[in-house]
Amino acid sequence: AARLAVLAGAFLPGLAFAEYGLNFPAPVTPIAQKIFDLHMLILWICVAIFVVVFGFMFYSIAKHRKSLGARPATFHDNVKLEVFWTIIPFLILVGMAIPSTATLIEMEDTSRSDMTVKITGYQWKWKYDYPDHDVSFFSNLSTPRDQIENRADKGDHYLIEVDNPVVLPVKKKVRFLLTANDVIHAWWVPQLGVKKDAIPGFINEMWTYIEEPGVYRGQCAELCGKDHGFMPIVVNAVSQEEFDKWVASQKQRAAGEAAAADKVWSKNELLAKGKQVYQQCAACHGPNGEGVGPFPKMTGSKIATGPIAEHLNIVLNGKPGTAMQAFGPQLSDADIAAVVTYERNALGNQVGDIVQPAQ
Ligand code: CUA
16 A cells, blocks of 8 residues: 555656646647657557567467476478568558658648748747748747746746747648757747757758647757757747738837837836846846856956947857857847846946936
8 A cells, every 4th residue: 555655646746737648739730630640540550569469478378377398399480470470560561651651751842832931040049030021030938037947846837938929820831941040959849740950051941731720839859058948939820810910010010129229218118128138148147147158257357347349249249169149130229228228237237338328
């Protein structure tokens, strides 16, 4: 009974998460459906083989359990038996190979797509470009890191969110172009049945066709460094009408960002925005800049006392030979002004003001 209690203790927490399921998540694309069906087909073939093989084994064990001292058969070939056990596995393998190959070929066919999305992996975020719609944005982890760590300590299961999800129209063939900026990542959303490596200097292709509107989640699936576990993928599949609205709002946002450069910001607005921008620095450098690289020397170092241009140069252009990448493509002037103001005021890093807050 004590042993049973221990066993129950070990497995019950797992059962409590039964909502996460033991099988693949529900497929929402034709390819994911085919992968699911293949998986079930092969599973049942394996179950049948298991039952037959182990059935024979247990039957023999039971039947001959009192055969101690018996003499084994001494024949050394049996053509009928050998033909039988060659043909049966051959047929099983062909039976699995035909639907597998057909699915693989279909997965690779990115022709006649309705639209294209380029996905670029970064340490540790994704960039999405919609060349047909002139839309482009980064998708960063938005759940605060301390919250994730606190909840992970408690063994909590929960979803981690991104600031900008990928939005895709349903019932459209979307072609993905995949690459990476630094190391190899992999874009993986199980319910869509897509998973492929994003390799620097190389473009991979894949496609999807989502049938049901919904939110589908994934995760970088190639170990890519310290925050590999913190580059989630969130896909919002919406109707064409909603997608068009979203495209329009993205364009408005881009225009707004351009206008923000000319806007006069209040100090509080700058601090709030700066805190948000600083999350990207903190992903590597820690909440107080005490993490990796030369950043921790900011306070009281020669970067801190030297011209701010030196620090900004590294932020905007990256530092070759280190993990510090160029943030220039994703930071607006307003972002930079905000994060500098935030660091100076909230963190006390004497990097100097580049903006005089209004009022
Ligand atoms: Cu990106 Cu793992």
